[in-house]
Amino acid sequence: xxxxxxxxxxxxxxxxxxxxxxxxxxxxxxxxxxxxxxxxxxxxxxxxxxxxxxxxxxxxxxxxxxxxxxxxxxxxxxxxxxxxxxxxxxxxxxxxxxxxxxxxxxxxxxxxxxxxx
Numbered sequence: 001x002x003x004x005x006x007x008x009x010x011x012x013x014x015x016x017x018x019x020x021x022x023x024x025x026x027x028x029x030x031x032x033x034x035x036x037x038x039x040x041x042x043x044x045x046x047x048x049x050x051x052x053x054x055x056x057x058x059x060x061x062x063x064x065x066x067x068x069x070x071x072x073x074x075x076x077x078x079x080x081x082x083x084x085x086x087x088x089x090x091x092x093x094x095x096x097x098x099x100x101x102x103x104x105x106x107x108x109x110x111x112x113x114x115x116x117x
């Protein structure tokens with residue numbers, strides 16, 4: 001089986017870290033993606049996808065990405081406890097930061113999710 005999703009879009013709202021009961025850090029945010037074609041009225045529609053990151057990735061995203069940031073996310077599609085599909089982020093890149101303008105590439109590889117028991 002193959003479950004891989006890659007999207008480029010903008011962060012809808014500022015990202016805030018939440019802690020679970022067992023101490024894991026988690027962020028949830030919506031990634032707004034513009035479709036690459038026009039609808040019957042000649043307008044580009046947008047979609048909003050829920051995304052989730054855990055622990056170190058959650059901390060990094062909350063620090064690096066703000067509302068409106070252009071972000072590439074790669075991860076897997078899963079059903080959440082809310083019975084909706086969400087993207088579990090495995091890797092991401094911030095595409096529009098000051099450090100990128102200066103020639104530094106921000107690409108973070110996220111280790112497999114570690115959950116405290």
